[in-house]
Amino acid sequence: MSSSRQTIVRQYIDALASHDAKAVKFAPGARRVENGITTGRSGPGLSKGLDSAFYYRAIQAVRDVELTESGETVHAKFLIDAGLLGRRVVTVAVEETFLVPDGTIHHIQAKLRLRFGRTPR
Numbered sequence: 784m785s786s787s788r789q790t791i792v793r794q795y796i797d798a799l800a801s802h803d804a805k806a807v808k809f810a811p812g813a814r815r816v817e818n819g820i821t822t823g824r825s826g827p828g829l830s831k832g833l834d835s836a837f838y839y840r841a842i843q844a845v846r847d848v849e850l851t852e853s854g855e856t857v858h859a860k861f862l863i864d865a866g867l868l869g870r871r872v873v874t875v876a877v878e879e880t881f882l883v884p885d886g887t888i889h890h891i892q893a894k895l896r897l898r899f900g901r902t903p904r
Contacts, residue, residue: 804833815891
């Protein structure tokens with residue numbers, strides 16, 4: 784059974800593939816840092832990106848999601864299948880750490896790695 788923090792994180796992960804951030808609960812000043820580069824500077828900006836940014840639009844599926852929790856932090860590991868025109872081009876291994884102190888996501892620290900070779904669905 785997942786906790787309320789894990790449910791909030793799962794809504795974010797689901798929005799990666801659905802491109803619909805309505806259910807995602809970001810704090811107004813939420814930030815996202817990916818591989819050391821800030822990729823989101825506000826809750827509204829992160830929501831808008833999930834809905835329409837080209838780099839999220841390439842996501843076709845999210846799978847093999849594993850969530851663990853420690854205090855106000857949720858750690859997620861999962862795979863993203865991305866591509867163009869309905870054809871998978873690459874699989875990305877994702878590790879994200881979410882700070883969820885009050886029912887909203889305040890910070891996301893992400894590490895992404897391309898996976899080469901054949902990756903089963």
